[in-house]
Amino acid sequence: MDEGTEISVTIAQVVQRLRGTHLHSQLEKQAKECLHRPEIKLESLKEDVRNFLRASGWERKLQNAVYRELHILPPPAHPAASPEHTKEPLEYMRKAQACWEKRILKSLNSMCTELGVPLARKRPVAEQRHLTNKWNEMGTDEPDLSKFRPVYAPKDFLEVLISLKNPNHDCSEGLTARSHWGLIQISLNIRDIPQMREAYPELSLNRGQLGIDDHAHVPPDLFESEHLRIGKKVLSEQDSAAAQQYSRQGCPTGLRAQLWALILNATNEPEDIMHYEQLKAAVIHHDLLVDNLIYKDVKLTASNDDYYFVFEDFLYQVLLCFSRDTAVLEHFSYNSATPPKSYIQGKSGAEEFAVVYPPNGVIPFHGFSMYVAPLCFLYNEPSKLYSVFREMYVRYFFRLHSISSSPSGIVSLCLQFERLLQTHLPQLFYHLQDIGAQPLRIAFKWMVRAFSGYLSTDQLLLLWDRILGYECLEIVAVLAAAVFTFRAENLMEVTSLASAEAVLADLSTLKVIPLLQIFLFATDI
């Protein structure tokens, strides 16, 4: 496909997706209404209406909406390629993902059978009323969750990734030393440090950074004040693209909530609030088995967390609604995963009785709630919190637990992490491997959660600024490698997996941005 056709295909796709949206009808309405204005002349109608929409900010809203679509649209595929191919081009990855899904679903179904709990049931009226009253304090209702266990934990998932093999690549011969070293056995196109230096110019040593140049000992007029001024300007312009570029150097704490919402085009208009209220009603009407998994996960993670325990109730309010949100299903067009299906009782296997379960197609795993928890520091309105989280999920977080070849996918991150350590700290890598402390076994849990729950919140938000800014999770793998580098001296002295884990148990004192900057720009290459 040449560039011209590629663009027109993309344009057609975007137009297709925006047609019939709320924004579309609003734009039409505005255009019609403005006809009554004196400045709209019949002879220059098209031009005048366009000028009006520009001046009144509607053009910017359309721009932001298009920008959002461009983000999530997969690159146009060859016309002959199947939809499957858009989800994931490599067949062995697709197969591995399908196989993994089957396992999860089986485990969910067997839990269902063992415990005699239905996948879904309508709540009796009294229970509905009770839940309505308790909506703001679900944390105080302690259902007996002892029988429930998370469907899977990150370490189960890691085993699957380790066992990935590329059938087109014969492993038996031509082994390089490197391929024996790490846990990930396949090869993907990942960037080395010189390539990343080009990709992350804003992180270089001579550029101002929040997370470094806002330190108490740096006079604010060197960088911080000017950066803050620009941030306010970006917000007043309401430009998603500009906000995203801005976020690469970090968002000031006081502006972050608004900037992230702008980058994600996550609005909190009456229709968004209504959507959230509908989901809430759905939670109140029906009880799902996955609700127990969500409760259990929050209790096991956020409720015990020094930073996030305060927000326990917000987490239920977001996660329970999320599980009912069928709008999330849309992201499966570009996610290698496929939403699990269940069958109406007694009709097992009959396709026409199949329903997606849970309704959003996402089965939560151990630690899932940590994707939401840090956002609670930014948004104190549940509906707003919800829309930002959902957008973060369908853009980024889903990649951290789907098997795919995407550069932001967890497989690439694992490989990236191992390669960086092997290339730049070969002695350390060898030492850890030698004592049976494979670095990936330690770093995997950090990466699956994009470090949520491991770093202090202020540092985590600075990291996520960069994820949004570069629209890529690669930086997560870089940070994992940088953490090992930073503690390399201590790690060289350990003699067991347990002691290596102990050295890396507490990351709450780390300063993320200096670590990234030094690793990317001050490592010898």
Added chain:
Amino acid sequence: MAGKVKWVTDIEKSVLVNNFEKRGWVQVTDNEDWNFYWMSIQTIRNVFSVDTGYRLSDDQMVNHFPNHYELTRKDLMIKNIKRYRKELEKESSPLAEKDENGKYLYLDFVPVTFMLPADYNLFVEEFRKSPSSTWIMKPCGKAQGKGIFLINKLSQIKKWSRDSRTSTFMAANSGKEAYVISLYIDNPLLIGGKKFDLRLYVLVTTYRPLKCYMYKLGFCRFCTVKYTPSTSELDNMFVHLTNVAIQKHGDDYNPVHGGKWTVNNLRLYLESTRGKEVTNHLFDQIHWIVVQSLKAVAPVMINDKHCFECYGYDIIIDDKLKPWLIEVNASPSLTSSTANDRILKYNLINDTLNIVAPNGEIPDCRWNRSPPKEVLGNYQVLYDEEQAMSENTERDLRSRSGQSLGSKSTKSASVRPVTATWK
């Protein structure tokens, strides 16, 4: 160095003992010669009492001021603050300025409070002005949430005074137990739907001139139960009281974090959700009320040179981000409820000792009380009257009535911690 510091304590807490031992100090009993005595408030009463007291020598230090209760007893604190305001008003100080409703602009930082039974009539008058309000009753001399209850009807207080008069326990004390009754802050700032209060540590090394330090690592204490202002929940103390001593009995008490959240978390949350300016303003106001409360008691405090004191300030923030001083504790709990708590309290004692017993040497109570910046640790100078006096006194009044507190960023405050506007 003339030998090792000999220490005594009647509070056997590991955070204390570990700190003394780390310095190579030697434990002795209180019958022997000692240099450093970390004591409970019961003991300090004896040390300075007319009958049993004894003269402290120059190389002896204790961790309380003789009449600390002027600040740390709820009724006396209120009395002193009321007197302080009146004096400022008499001097026509700009600090005593009032708004059109007769409320102090800068000195309205404790909830309306009365002594009971002494001020009963005044209380009734105030109660009738806003009959729907809730009031909180606290015994003056007790801590950790003991004996506290809420009322919203006058009949409840009548019942209480009847009961307490007839109860045999009270009769034995001849009804001596005084209470304060304060307007209950019924619009507290909620985070995640939960109520909390702030516990901040403040070190005073001298009252005249006043020198005080704020510990940067305070924390928020959260109620485990959702806050509802409804009166039906009046009896559920877990909703209203944030003391760990009380909360520990709640079903939802979590031993990992103990319902505690660092002040840094609070700052991050407020700055993210409300913006930097209002957050800075809030923290400046908190510092302001701590200094004002200390200035209010400074004239009556016996400024014994052997003494220093580390106070636990309890502050509630309302939903308009106004801080209210609830009470001051003379012996903040040194019990550690969680691992982080233990580290915090160990460091608190460590930093305190670094200031009051420089270099871990045998103390000399005539020390200049101007520790070098390097030893402050997590303390920051909150107010240094000596230094403030030497600075231009005119400027402060001007800026006080001008842009006043909030405008200052924390950064400039940490570079120059002594905010010259606080006089």
